[in-house]
Amino acid sequence: MTSVTTAHSVVEPSVTTRRFAGSLVVLYAIITMIPLVWIMLTAFKSPDDAISYPPKVMFKPSLEGFCNLFTTRSRQTPEFIRSLGPPQGLCDGIARDRNMVVAGPSNYVPRFVNSLIIAFGSTVLAVALGTLSAYGFSRFRVPLKDDLLFFILSTRMMPPIAVAIPIYLMYRTIGLSDTRLGMILLYTSVNVSLAVWLLKGFIDEIPREYEEAAMIDGYTRFQAFVKVVLPQATTGIAATAIFCLIFAWNEYAFAVLLTSGNAQTAPPFIPIIIGEGGQDWPAVAAGTTLFLVPIVVFTVLLRKHLLRGITFGAVRK
Amino acid sequence: MSVDLTPSIARRGLADRILRRAPLEAIATTIIAAGVVMLMQPLSLTLYSWSFATTLFGTVMFTIVSKVRE
Amino acid sequence: MNELSASSRITYRAVMVRPGLARRIRGLSDRMLAWLFITPTIVLLLAINIFPLLWTIYLSFTNYRANRANVPTIWLGADWYQSILTDPDIWAAMQVTAHFVIWTVVIETVLGFGLAYLIDKKFRGHGMWTTIILLPMMLSPAVVGNFWTFLYQPQIGLFNYVVAFFTGRAASSFQMLGDVTLSPWAIVIVDAWMWTPYVMLICLAGLRSIPDYIYEAAEVDRASKWRQFWSITLPMALPFIMLAVLFRGIENFKMFDMVNLLTGGGPGSTTEVASITLKRAAFESWRTGYSSAFAIILFVTVFGLANIYVKALNKVKSR
Numbered sequence: 001m002t003s004v005t006t007a008h009s010v011v012e013p014s015v016t017t018r019r020f021a022g023s024l025v026v027l028y029a030i031i032t033m034i035p036l037v038w039i040m041l042t043a044f045k046s047p048d049d050a051i052s053y054p055p056k057v058m059f060k061p062s063l064e065g066f067c068n069l070f071t072t073r074s075r076q077t078p079e080f081i082r083s084l085g086p087p088q089g090l091c092d093g094i095a096r097d098r099n100m101v102v103a104g105p106s107n108y109v110p111r112f113v114n115s116l117i118i119a120f121g122s123t124v125l126a127v128a129l130g131t132l133s134a135y136g137f138s139r140f141r142v143p144l145k146d147d148l149l150f151f152i153l154s155t156r157m158m159p160p161i162a163v164a165i166p167i168y169l170m171y172r173t174i175g176l177s178d179t180r181l182g183m184i185l186l187y188t189s190v191n192v193s194l195a196v197w198l199l200k201g202f203i204d205e206i207p208r209e210y211e212e213a214a215m216i217d218g219y220t221r222f223q224a225f226v227k228v229v230l231p232q233a234t235t236g237i238a239a240t241a242i243f244c245l246i247f248a249w250n251e252y253a254f255a256v257l258l259t260s261g262n263a264q265t266a267p268p269f270i271p272i273i274i275g276e277g278g279q280d281w282p283a284v285a286a287g288t289t290l291f292l293v294p295i296v297v298f299t300v301l302l303r304k305h306l307l308r309g310i311t312f313g314a315v316r317k
Numbered sequence: 318m319s320v321d322l323t324p325s326i327a328r329r330g331l332a333d334r335i336l337r338r339a340p341l342e343a344i345a346t347t348i349i350a351a352g353v354v355m356l357m358q359p360l361s362l363t364l365y366s367w368s369f370a371t372t373l374f375g376t377v378m379f380t381i382v383s384k385v386r387e
Numbered sequence: 388m389n390e391l392s393a394s395s396r397i398t399y400r401a402v403m404v405r406p407g408l409a410r411r412i413r414g415l416s417d418r419m420l421a422w423l424f425i426t427p428t429i430v431l432l433l434a435i436n437i438f439p440l441l442w443t444i445y446l447s448f449t450n451y452r453a454n455r456a457n458v459p460t461i462w463l464g465a466d467w468y469q470s471i472l473t474d475p476d477i478w479a480a481m482q483v484t485a486h487f488v489i490w491t492v493v494i495e496t497v498l499g500f501g502l503a504y505l506i507d508k509k510f511r512g513h514g515m516w517t518t519i520i521l522l523p524m525m526l527s528p529a530v531v532g533n534f535w536t537f538l539y540q541p542q543i544g545l546f547n548y549v550v551a552f553f554t555g556r557a558a559s560s561f562q563m564l565g566d567v568t569l570s571p572w573a574i575v576i577v578d579a580w581m582w583t584p585y586v587m588l589i590c591l592a593g594l595r596s597i598p599d600y601i602y603e604a605a606e607v608d609r610a611s612k613w614r615q616f617w618s619i620t621l622p623m624a625l626p627f628i629m630l631a632v633l634f635r636g637i638e639n640f641k642m643f644d645m646v647n648l649l650t651g652g653g654p655g656s657t658t659e660v661a662s663i664t665l666k667r668a669a670f671e672s673w674r675t676g677y678s679s680a681f682a683i684i685l686f687v688t689v690f691g692l693a694n695i696y697v698k699a700l701n702k703v704k705s706r
Binding site: 013017018019021022024025026028029032033034035036038039042050051052053054055129130132133135136137139140141142148150151152153154155157158159160161162163164165166167168169170172185186188189192193196221222246249250251252253256257267268270271279281284285288291292295296298299300303306307310311312314315 | 417418420421422423424425427428429431432434435436437438439440442443446453498502505506508509510511512513514516517518519520521522523524525526527528529530533534535537538540542543544545548558580583584585588589591592627630634637640641643644647648662665666669670675678679682683685686689690693694696697700701703704
């Protein structure tokens with residue numbers, strides 16, 4: 001193609017087409033964002049504002065949702081509350097306006113911490129195992145390579161409930177039920193398939209000549225892997241890690257079936273935040289918002305690699 | 318020996334023509350798809366009853382066929 | 388064995404003098420190293436995926452119940468399979484699943500391809516808007532299902548308010564999650580909201596893989612835009628569309644988390660997709676043998692579709 005045809009290429013859409021396309025896409029983006037924005041707004045509403053009709057767009061911001069998320073409260077008589085000293089902290093003050101006192105912290109923080117530990121633990125394991133296997137599959141002639149790769153991928157496609165039945169029995173027998181270690185192992189096994197496929201794609205792109213040169217310089221194959229391939233694959237490893245992290249962070253089916261308290265993560269916990277007389281929507285919204293913010297950040301960080309991630313590394317743009 | 322040679326070549330030729338990967342894979346894919354449709358169609362309970370066998374057959378066939386040389 | 392082994396053999400000899408672990412690793416052949424790298428993954432998958440799968444197959448032929456482990460286990464043969472595959476209730480659950488799978492895939496494909504087609508026009512700021520559109524698919528399906536129950540509340544929910552605003556009906560006159568005719572659509576809407584971006588992203592890759600010179604040749608031949616769309620754009624993006632359709636089909640066939648939180652299968656069993664039926668049998672009625680057989684039926688279906696999916700992946704990869 002010459003520079004002349006690039007400047008006025010026949011395939012370049014006209015300005016009108018672009019504007020039209022742009023406005024439709026922007027319209028869709030705005031509509032699709034409304035539910036998310038709404039839930040984030042609800043997090044800052046008072047319970048009365050959250051359930052008002054018609055729905056309130058303008059409201060007086062309140063931190064009651066967050067307070068209710070982090071604390072448990074008990075109802076007291078106004079006389080009892082008056083007999084107490086000044087409120088301790090913001091949340092106690094909000095609770096006292098509703099004739100309640102803060103009784104203690106809620107389970108949200110421990111569940112959130114469980115989510116963090118399990119997500120990071122399984123990600124580190126899955127990426128470590130995945131990097132080694134991906135290198136093995138990428139560089140060596142492995143017997144039955146395609147079958148092994150398909151087997152690895154197919155484990156990710158299994159219906160979670162179908163896997164949960166025997167895992168439940170197995171964990172009960174070996175004492176891993178409702179433990180973080182059990183969940184970490186389970187999520188690792190689901191994530192490792194994605195890690196192998198994604199990382200194989202990334203490592204395939206690193207020219208073999210780099211290692212060959214290093215090996216001629218006296219490096220062994222293993223040294224070449226550590227000192228040449230790994231640094232080259234950093235971006236790929238980081239992107240893979242974020243994908244694994246997001247999966248483990250979002251997972252619900254295994255968590256709700258295999259954990260009950262000790263190792264429960266945030267996704268099964270958020271829906272069961274109950275206030276007086278039904279779900280405490282501002283608290284649920286606050287929990288949801290805190291839970292979703294890391295994902296929003298990660299999505300922005302990952303936007304260049306999303307396509308690879310969702311196609312197991314097959315489509316690279 | 319020389320008598321046997323001709324038919325064996327002919328047989329190989331025939332096998333080569335039938336046992337090619339791409340068409341066999343396409344057949345297996347069709348069988349799997351048919352099984353899935355049978356599983357979820359609202360028309361006939363009999364078809365539903367045979368869906369699992371069909372899908373299983375298609376899947377086994379696909380696995381075997383993928384070993385056939387291109 | 389490998390084109391690199393000649394050079395690596397030279398290396399081994401050159402550095403054999405150093406002691407310890409490093410030397411032992413150094414002494415490994417490529418073949419050994421390959422197995423050393425791959426084995427841990429395979430072992431983990433065998434322990435956490437394949438062993439349980441084999442156990443499920445065994446259980447599916449027995450009367451085992453997880454909540455009554457003391458009852459002696461009896462071999463039943465294929466009884467469970469027979470009873471599941473002739474059970475009209477399970478058949479009904481499969482049709483609920485079919486409704487969900489077909490409509491979500493159709494809506495997501497049409498919307499997703501449309502969006503990709505528009506984004507491919509490369510208007511100003513398309514990168515930023517694409518990222519914004521992609522957000523829903525990265526979120527936790529469970530959390531999404533949960534907050535949509537809030538939007539679907541008949542009296543206070545935003546969804547009902549918006550529908551009421553545009554149609555003039557009273558917002559409390561319909562319940563998206565409590566009505567037998569509306570609830571199957573309620574789950575379709577949420578899934579479409581969440582996963583249209585997924586189809587869009589793959590379709591966009593398909594559209595971008597079409598080289599410009601094909602369109603230029605078509606322009607030279609004076610093919611109309613309409614003609615170009617049907618004879619160039621669509622056929623060339625088709626493998627990508629197939630990939631997205633297959634993956635969404637598989638994922639929605641086994642959909643559990645979002646539906647479980649939105650409706651839990653209700654009202655009645657109108658949104659009881661296969662995974663929810665399975666969960667009820669396995670973890671509420673504790674019919675372990677029976678649910679194992681059902682799990683195997685679902686698993687074989689997914690496994691069969693996964694074969695086709697990988698074939699589609701390879702097709703796209705070769706582009």
